[in-house]
Amino acid sequence: MSAGAETGREARAKARLSRRPSRLGQLGGRTETPDRTHDPVAGFPGLLGQVWRTASAQPLPEAVQTLLTLNGHVPADVQLRALRLSDDAALSALFGRSWRTDEPAAADDGEQVFLGEIGLTTAGRVVLRVPSAPLLRDEVDLVGGVLRVPWSAQALSLYQDRLKPIRTRYADAIEESRTWLAAAGTAGRDQFLADLTEATQRTAPFVLYQENRLYTNFRERNTLTGKTLWPGHPDCALSALRGVPLDLWSDGDVLMVVCLTILMRSAGYARIEEANSTQLTLDHVAELLERTRQRYQSVPGGTPVAPAASTGVTDLLALADALKQRRAEVGASAQLYREIHGPLMHKIEQVAVGWPAAADAPERELCAWLRERLPVTGDSLAALGRSVTEDPAWLAAPHGDFATGLESLVYESVRAAVHTFDVDFAMSRGLRSLPDLVTAMRSADWDRITEWELPEFFCCVVPAPEARRHFGGSVSRLADAAWAMSARMQYNSWHFIAGNLPRVPAVLDRDHFVPPAIPDIAHFSDQHHHGHVAARIRFSIRSPQGVTVLDRRFNGFVDVRLLRCDGRPFTELDLQVTHRLSGFVATATGAAAQLVAGGADVTVTAFDTPWHAQTITAAVTQ
Numbered sequence: 001m002s003a004g005a006e007t008g009r010e011a012r013a014k015a016r017l018s019r020r021p022s023r024l025g026q027l028g029g030r031t032e033t034p035d036r037t038h039d040p041v042a043g044f045p046g047l048l049g050q051v052w053r054t055a056s057a058q059p060l061p062e063a064v065q066t067l068l069t070l071n072g073h074v075p076a077d078v079q080l081r082a083l084r085l086s087d088d089a090a091l092s093a094l095f096g097r098s099w100r101t102d103e104p105a106a107a108d109d110g111e112q113v114f115l116g117e118i119g120l121t122t123a124g125r126v127v128l129r130v131p132s133a134p135l136l137r138d139e140v141d142l143v144g145g146v147l148r149v150p151w152s153a154q155a156l157s158l159y160q161d162r163l164k165p166i167r168t169r170y171a172d173a174i175e176e177s178r179t180w181l182a183a184a185g186t187a188g189r190d191q192f193l194a195d196l197t198e199a200t201q202r203t204a205p206f207v208l209y210q211e212n213r214l215y216t217n218f219r220e221r222n223t224l225t226g227k228t229l230w231p232g233h234p235d236c237a238l239s240a241l242r243g244v245p246l247d248l249w250s251d252g253d254v255l256m257v258v259c260l261t262i263l264m265r266s267a268g269y270a271r272i273e274e275a276n277s278t279q280l281t282l283d284h285v286a287e288l289l290e291r292t293r294q295r296y297q298s299v300p301g302g303t304p305v306a307p308a309a310s311t312g313v314t315d316l317l318a319l320a321d322a323l324k325q326r327r328a329e330v331g332a333s334a335q336l337y338r339e340i341h342g343p344l345m346h347k348i349e350q351v352a353v354g355w356p357a358a359a360d361a362p363e364r365e366l367c368a369w370l371r372e373r374l375p376v377t378g379d380s381l382a383a384l385g386r387s388v389t390e391d392p393a394w395l396a397a398p399h400g401d402f403a404t405g406l407e408s409l410v411y412e413s414v415r416a417a418v419h420t421f422d423v424d425f426a427m428s429r430g431l432r433s434l435p436d437l438v439t440a441m442r443s444a445d446w447d448r449i450t451e452w453e454l455p456e457f458f459c460c461v462v463p464a465p466e467a468r469r470h471f472g473g474s475v476s477r478l479a480d481a482a483w484a485m486s487a488r489m490q491y492n493s494w495h496f497i498a499g500n501l502p503r504v505p506a507v508l509d510r511d512h513f514v515p516p517a518i519p520d521i522a523h524f525s526d527q528h529h530h531g532h533v534a535a536r537i538r539f540s541i542r543s544p545q546g547v548t549v550l551d552r553r554f555n556g557f558v559d560v561r562l563l564r565c566d567g568r569p570f571t572e573l574d575l576q577v578t579h580r581l582s583g584f585v586a587t588a589t590g591a592a593a594q595l596v597a598g599g600a601d602v603t604v605t606a607f608d609t610p611w612h613a614q615t616i617t618a619a620v621t622q
Contacts, residue, residue, distance in 0.1 A: 237256070307319070
């Protein structure tokens with residue numbers, strides 16, 4: 001090594017310094033004033049305030065729709081399934097709105113018998129005050145005040161008629177759930193609690209309800225194991241049940257354990273997020289599974305799944321098992337993905353059947369861009385990938401401005417996405433040293449892999465030059481935002497990799513999520529995630545891909561992400577094309593891993609802080 005050359009160890013030590021592109025070479029925390037100050041109404045609190053102001057100025061029927069959809073930001077049926085039992089019956093009787101079906105409301109006979117209330121909680125849930133209930137301000141945290149809701153005698157009668165069967169079904173569900181848990185025995189219940197604790201620890205944030213009780217692993221409101229509460233923490237609702245006789249479990253705890261167990265049986269931990277921001281009841285779980293069954297039935301071939309015979313625990317578990325098997329068949333012939341509604345973090349599994357003809361044009365555009373700049377051939381992204389695997393040697397050699405062809409391929413793929421999809425940012429992430437990974441795997445040194453820090457990973461972020469309009473026209477602020485995204489994506493790679501390793505003690509002790517396996521589209525994601533709020537990321541596509549290294553499959557090893565700060569939401573078509581593009585990047589990464597297994601050195605040194613600052617400044621000022 002020549003004098004003055006920087007070692008890998010020195011480079012990684014420098015990468016650990018807290019620096020921003022606008023202050024290269026300076027340690028973080030050395031400025032006299034912060035770059036930005038926290039805005040208490042940014043993101044979700046601001047949205048809720050705006051929703052409440054809009055609803056307050058509307059007639060009641062329109063106000064109800066505004067509250068249920070958070071002014072067009074979420075589907076109404078999510079909020080309808082978040083209602084408490086009495087609120088469910090009340091909204092149905094007063095306004096004809098129900099998650100089951102829209103039902104006729106009581107006619108307004110002009111005679112007011114009771115004056116109720118409707119409000120919006122700081123968690124974004126619609127709540128009502130019904131007869132005999134306390135004032136809303138005394139039982140929940142409200143965004144603003146309340147809207148007064150007059151009840152007629154006919155509305156009261158209809159409310160009673162609809163509340164009775166709801167309460168009966170709820171009581172029956174509790175009794176059946178207790179019976180099922182009792183049959184499992186102490187050891188069985190302990191296993192359920194252990195499995196659910198693992199799920200909440202390895203799953204993205206969720207918020208679930210049992211009447212007014214909150215079950216969540218999200219931020220300061222944590223009541224379940226997650227980022228705040230470690231496994232066994234006394235504040236965790238699951239840990240608190242271990243060793244407690246079943247007779248002493250609350251009804252809410254009973255339903256929580258049973259409902260989450262059924263959801264997990266149908267598709268693993270991720271299915272829990274599809275219940276996000278709703279009430280945990282057997283009826284709601286049955287409805288979620290039935291909607292899933294119908295989507296799977298839209299895919300030709302495979303084994304048809306019959307509806308559940310009832311909403312009882314045993315029948316729902318049988319349906320969950322059948323759906324898990326059917327899901328594998330569906331995933332082999334159609335594209336599964338999730339649609340995310342950011343304000344309530346609610347996720348819905350969708351099925352894209354077939355390749356739309358309209359997707360050919362953007363794929364051709366991507367291919368033309370890549371053929372012009374890379375030594376690849378083919379008329380489709382799959383064909384381009386095959387050309388890479390047939391002649392991969394260039395991935396390990398210098399190419400263009402990059403030390404390796406793999407770096408050039410990642411960069412040009414991201415640039416092509418910005419150009420083709422008209423986005424504000426596009427990016428792709430991965431592991432810097434494939435040789436280090438191969439070496440560790442050959443010696444089964446799983447502990448070493450868990451010890452890698454964020455600088456061992458990379459993310460190439462490319463903004464559109466026009467994206468600086470979201471940052472006051474400032475190129476340095478645009479570069480800062482891009483680097484912040486890159487750093488966050490390094491964390492994501494770090495957070496996922498351990499989930500692909502054997503369950504040795506070092507892996508189990510290491511913080512990690514289950515690696516993502518299917519892509520997703522997010523709407524209005526500038527609500528909760530601090531990075532998305534700061535960077536104004538409203539709409540996004542994430543397309544994770546697995547890569548095989550030696551004989552081990554690493555799910556979520558690479559991805560391609562597209563971001564828009566405003567404009568139109570992404571569509572299913574956008575997602576399908578993006579997923580093929582990320583598949584191309586994954587194919588190339590897998591080919592590079594094979595080269596490394598044969599002795600080549602494919603190490604990514606680009607995409608650090610200086611690279612982002614220089615590349616973005618050059619691109620914007622051209």
